[in-house]
Amino acid sequence: MVEVLALDDKILELSLNDDAFSDFEDGLQYYTALENESDVIITRNLRDFKTSAIPVMTAGQYLQK
Numbered sequence: 001m002v003e004v005l006a007l008d009d010k011i012l013e014l015s016l017n018d019d020a021f022s023d024f025e026d027g028l029q030y031y032t033a034l035e036n037e038s039d040v041i042i043t044r045n046l047r048d049f050k051t052s053a054i055p056v057m058t059a060g061q062y063l064q065k
Helices: 008-016 022-037 059-064
Strands: none
Touching: 008 022
């Protein structure tokens, strides 16, 4: 149900160069999910992922789906 994904130099570079994320850790999570072709990002902070190219939802929303 849970998989730990690798975080590499490419993801660090993408995160550092993206001004869309005011929080560096959010950028790391986003690009890790994107580079590993994840289906969804689950977070309590939906507003931090407004420009996401993949679906973002809370844990409750995910469980309802």
